[in-house]
Amino acid sequence: MALTLVKGSEGPLSAVEYPEVAEAPRFTCALGGAYGATLGLYGAVPLLHSGSGCGMANAQGMTYASGLNSGGMIGPTTTPCSGLVEEHVVFGGEDKLRRLIETTIQIMRGELYVVISGCVPALIGDDVDSVVASFRDRARVIHVKTSGFAGNGFAGYDLFLDSLVDNVLSGEKPDVEKRLVNILGLAPNQHVFWKGELLALKELFASVGILANPIFADFGSVAAVQAIPKAALNVVLSPWNGLAAARKLEERYGTPLEAFGYVPIGPRDTASLLRAVGRRLRLPGRKVEAAISSQERHAYRFMEYLAEMFMVAMPHAYTAVIADSRTAIALTRYGANELGWNPQLAVVTDDPPEDRRPEIERLLTEGLEGTSVPRVIFDYDSHRIRGYLREQPLQVIFGSSLEKYIAKRENESHHLSVAYPTYDRLVVDRSYAGFRGGIALLEDMSHSFAGPT
Amino acid sequence: MIDLSENTCPTREQRANGINAFSGKASELLSQAREGKLKNCERDFQQNSGCLLNFYLSVRVATIRDSVMIVHAPVGCSAPANIYREVYRRLWTGLGRSHDDFDFHWLTTNLGERDVIYGAADKLRFAIAEAERRHSPEAIFILTSCASGIIGEDVEGVVAELQPGTRATIVPIHCEGIRSRIVQTGYDAFWHGILKYLVREPEKRQGDLVNVASMLSYTWQDRQEISRLLGRMGLRANFVPEFASVEDFRNLGSAALTAPVCPTYTDYLSRGLDEHFGVPFFMYPSPIGIANTDAWLREIGARLDLSERAEEVIASERARWVPRMEKIQEGFAKVKADNGGDFRVMGSLGQGRLVTQTPFFRELGVSTPVALCQDFDDLLLEDVERLLERVGDFEIIVNTFQAAEVAHTARKHDPDMVLSCPFQGSAYKRQKGMTRIHALRGDGRLWSAQAGYAGAVACGNFLLQATKNRSFQNTMLAKTEDPYREWWYRQPDPHYFHRKEARG
Numbered sequence: 001m002a003l004t005l006v007k008g009s010e011g012p013l014s015a016v017e018y019p020e021v022a023e024a025p026r027f028t029c030a031l032g033g034a035y036g037a038t039l040g041l042y043g044a045v046p047l048l049h050s051g052s053g054c055g056m057a058n059a060q061g062m063t064y065a066s067g068l069n070s071g072g073m074i075g076p077t078t079t080p081c082s083g084l085v086e087e088h089v090v091f092g093g094e095d096k097l098r099r100l101i102e103t104t105i106q107i108m109r110g111e112l113y114v115v116i117s118g119c120v121p122a123l124i125g126d127d128v129d130s131v132v133a134s135f136r137d138r139a140r141v142i143h144v145k146t147s148g149f150a151g152n153g154f155a156g157y158d159l160f161l162d163s164l165v166d167n168v169l170s171g172e173k174p175d176v177e178k179r180l181v182n183i184l185g186l187a188p189n190q191h192v193f194w195k196g197e198l199l200a201l202k203e204l205f206a207s208v209g210i211l212a213n214p215i216f217a218d219f220g221s222v223a224a225v226q227a228i229p230k231a232a233l234n235v236v237l238s239p240w241n242g243l244a245a246a247r248k249l250e251e252r253y254g255t256p257l258e259a260f261g262y263v264p265i266g267p268r269d270t271a272s273l274l275r276a277v278g279r280r281l282r283l284p285g286r287k288v289e290a291a292i293s294s295q296e297r298h299a300y301r302f303m304e305y306l307a308e309m310f311m312v313a314m315p316h317a318y319t320a321v322i323a324d325s326r327t328a329i330a331l332t333r334y335g336a337n338e339l340g341w342n343p344q345l346a347v348v349t350d351d352p353p354e355d356r357r358p359e360i361e362r363l364l365t366e367g368l369e370g371t372s373v374p375r376v377i378f379d380y381d382s383h384r385i386r387g388y389l390r391e392q393p394l395q396v397i398f399g400s401s402l403e404k405y406i407a408k409r410e411n412e413s414h415h416l417s418v419a420y421p422t423y424d425r426l427v428v429d430r431s432y433a434g435f436r437g438g439i440a441l442l443e444d445m446s447h448s449f450a451g452p453t
Numbered sequence: 454m455i456d457l458s459e460n461t462c463p464t465r466e467q468r469a470n471g472i473n474a475f476s477g478k479a480s481e482l483l484s485q486a487r488e489g490k491l492k493n494c495e496r497d498f499q500q501n502s503g504c505l506l507n508f509y510l511s512v513r514v515a516t517i518r519d520s521v522m523i524v525h526a527p528v529g530c531s532a533p534a535n536i537y538r539e540v541y542r543r544l545w546t547g548l549g550r551s552h553d554d555f556d557f558h559w560l561t562t563n564l565g566e567r568d569v570i571y572g573a574a575d576k577l578r579f580a581i582a583e584a585e586r587r588h589s590p591e592a593i594f595i596l597t598s599c600a601s602g603i604i605g606e607d608v609e610g611v612v613a614e615l616q617p618g619t620r621a622t623i624v625p626i627h628c629e630g631i632r633s634r635i636v637q638t639g640y641d642a643f644w645h646g647i648l649k650y651l652v653r654e655p656e657k658r659q660g661d662l663v664n665v666a667s668m669l670s671y672t673w674q675d676r677q678e679i680s681r682l683l684g685r686m687g688l689r690a691n692f693v694p695e696f697a698s699v700e701d702f703r704n705l706g707s708a709a710l711t712a713p714v715c716p717t718y719t720d721y722l723s724r725g726l727d728e729h730f731g732v733p734f735f736m737y738p739s740p741i742g743i744a745n746t747d748a749w750l751r752e753i754g755a756r757l758d759l760s761e762r763a764e765e766v767i768a769s770e771r772a773r774w775v776p777r778m779e780k781i782q783e784g785f786a787k788v789k790a791d792n793g794g795d796f797r798v799m800g801s802l803g804q805g806r807l808v809t810q811t812p813f814f815r816e817l818g819v820s821t822p823v824a825l826c827q828d829f830d831d832l833l834l835e836d837v838e839r840l841l842e843r844v845g846d847f848e849i850i851v852n853t854f855q856a857a858e859v860a861h862t863a864r865k866h867d868p869d870m871v872l873s874c875p876f877q878g879s880a881y882k883r884q885k886g887m888t889r890i891h892a893l894r895g896d897g898r899l900w901s902a903q904a905g906y907a908g909a910v911a912c913g914n915f916l917l918q919a920t921k922n923r924s925f926q927n928t929m930l931a932k933t934e935d936p937y938r939e940w941w942y943r944q945p946d947p948h949y950f951h952r953k954e955a956r957g
Contacts, residue, residue: 107498
């Protein structure tokens with residue numbers, strides 16, 4: 001979890017002994033991430049093998065923080081939890097877990113029961129795998145080992161995928177469906193727009209004849225998980241989330257992967273994604289180009305309806321984005337390449353692994369129109385982030401709701417929440433993905449600066 | 454006895470025979486409690502219900518104005534506190550809050566794998582120094598967690614070592630989730646830290662200062678109303694813990710009285726202030742409903758030699774509010790007439806709301822044949838007895854708001870209106886009525902008020918409003934799935950999955 005600054009490392013961090021000690025960091029724990037992912041998979045029932053507050057912490061601190069959502073039908077207080085207390089610390093929690101799994105199968109409908117083990121069983125050494133294995137003949141039960149200190153919430157999404165690959169997929173190599181792709185890298189209940197993005201991407205791929213398996217957000221359930229090895233390509237839309245799973249799938253099933261790195265906003269990057277995936281699937285270029293040009297034409301025609309307002313209210317703005325890696329990349333690129341904005345600052349808040357940081361920095365700084373190259377900082381400490389924002393003039397801050405009042409008062413800047421935590425707007429199936437994503441973005445933010453003069 | 458030489462409080466189980474489960478008549482609950490027969494129980498099927506730290510202690514402590522909260526835990530334990538910078542700013546400044554005071558700060562030690570193996574005392578030392586360096590606070594609160602508890606972190610040792618060189622008062626709070634099945638233990642642990650480290654020996658008694666410890670579930674408007682009423686008595690309210698300054702906590706010991714809003718929540722503080730600082734208190738009633746607000750003012754008047762003033766205030770307030778309450782009562786009379794003569798309400802109540810809210814429902818004219826109670830202990834037995842005298846016997850389910858048990862009870866008793874806690878999974882799927890029992894502190898609308906006279910009228914109107922249309926509940930019931938199998942609803946007892954007694 002070491003934290004380094006890629007650029008501008010002259011900041012206040014130099015004397016820091018424990019940089020991970022942080023004010024209001026921008027993620028939950030691994031248990032939370034796996035829990036959020038399970039809630040995103042239709043038909044899956046999460047069982048938390050943990051203290052009784054872990055689920056509640058993540059109800060208010062994760063699902064509610066991803067656009068005021070409650071996690072759906074099996075969210076908040078509906079989620080089974082072993083509620084470990086001192087008695088279990090002394091005598092072990094395996095017995096309690098066994099009874100919890102048994103009764104959960106009895107009382108709650110589900111196609112997949114996902115045991116997510118937290119700090120307490122990890123510290124007391126519960127053999128959760130054995131307990132889970134004893135249900136092999138009764139129901140589909142899997143284990144995700146995610147003590148709260150095993151990484152952050154975004155890493156928890158990867159741990160969940162890893163468990164799916166190891167425990168739900170069959171070992172055999174199925175026949176490949178050549179127009180089928182899996183979408184990986186969108187962490188349910190953490191990436192704020194996950195539902196809307198997955199559904200928009202499915203539709204987008206359909207427009208060029210590709211069948212996309214979003215796994216989460218729709219009704220695919222366990223069948224969608226089992227279909228993963230049939231895909232001709234794994235499309236990874238984060239610079240790090242989903243990558244480990246895609247590599248494992250490549251190793252095990254020979255499925256190639258396209259590491260695109262982010263969910264594109266607006267026609268330019270969206271067309272790039274379709275072309276990249278089209279090439280990998282050897283789709284006829286003419287067909288892909290026809291689909292791109294008709295959607296692009298529509299999007300730009302509609303841009304004309306907002307262009308006058310935009311040129312008056314927010315042209316060539318200095319912008320900052322404080323968000324998880326993929327959201328930061330997508331917004332920086334769209335602003336610079338299509339809106340004529342000048343990105344000044346990108347604070348990456350999801351603590352990506354060290355070895356992925358050069359690629360993230362590349363995506364944030366290369367291939368941008370204009371003369372501005374944003375300063376890239378990897379940090380998640382809300383106090384330091386507030387300091388970075390003060391260091392340059394800004395007109396637009398994309399961030400979390402932690403920036404809501406700071407943006408207005410300290411930066412005279414407009415603000416829109418796009419990343420964890422987002423407590424100031426409801427996000428259900430909204431997204432900025434695809435050809436009309438930029439229009440949606442401007443629809444959501446322009447009311448605050450484009451009023452009558 | 455509140456023993457401040459200890460590092461922390463006893464659990465509610467130890468201190469007051471707190472229990473997490475019961476199903477039966479309130480009269481039986483009372484007599485079994487008196488006979489010492491009640492036991493904590495272990496559930497084979499259990500659901501998320503909050504822990505000592507995360508029944509939102511972290512969210513509350515983060516609102517103490519000139520302090521820094523340090524959560525000594527893995528990163529997820531403090532996730533709910535991410536709401537700290539903006540939610541309370543929804544309260545508009547016109548309601549009497551200042552802008553800058555709401556700039557709160559908290560840190561997590563963000564424990565990792567290495568820390569749980571080698572210990573993280575050094576990280577905690579660093580966090581304390583960082584809190585001081587960044588914000589020079591008046592107090593630094595340290596909230597512990599399951600992980601810090603299991604690895605045996607010597608938090609007290611670190612505090613003793615660092616306090617001499619730290620300007621802020623360091624207040625450790627032992628709210629490890631594994632300590633207790635009763636979330637109230639977390640509040641007791643918080644009050645223990647406050648009493649032990651912050652409350653100052655009074656130099657002079659402030660005869661007009663009344664301590665009011667109020668729940669997060671009572672809103673800013675409730676605070677306004679309580680201030681207004683105390684102001685009419687010539688008194689000032691000292692509100693803790695939310696939005697208080699550290700000086701407000703220091704002053705708790707110099708107040709003339711501690712008055713309740715939620716007695717179970719305030720219990721440890723009230724007793725501790727009485728035993729150690731000579732501040733008298735009373736536990737019943739709370740100012741919920743017209744009659745209870747009258748009685749609350751009368752009790753304060755009697756204790757502070759302001760009885761005459763109390764009667765004047767009550768008379769003039771009644772003249773203003775009772776006619777409006779009568780309109781609401783007429784409204785409910787009509788609802789009842791259209792509903793076959795009765796309107797049955799089932800509320801998800803904490804122990805405090807059980808004794809305060811139930812009489813209020815009677816005041817409105819609705820009946821409460823069954824009540825859900827989060828937990829139960831010996832602290833309010835006299836108040837429960839008084840409640841039974843006032844409203845008669847009723848069914849009571851003590852169940853830490855276990856959602857499947859709540860759903861089962863709602864199906865079995867089929868009340869006309871279910872009043873649910875926020876985030877009570879799927880409770881909105883009903884043929885009959887459903888609404889929320891309370892709003893949250895960031896809600897500044899008068900509509901959401903509950904305390905005092907203004908709150909009684911607002912809350913009465915709110916409930917009446919809830920009877921007028923249930924299309925949302927009906928539609929969600931018809932068009933979405935139920936998380937539980939039908940089998941569950943056919944079991945005779947919502948405590949079907951209970952073991953009789955827990956080991957610890």
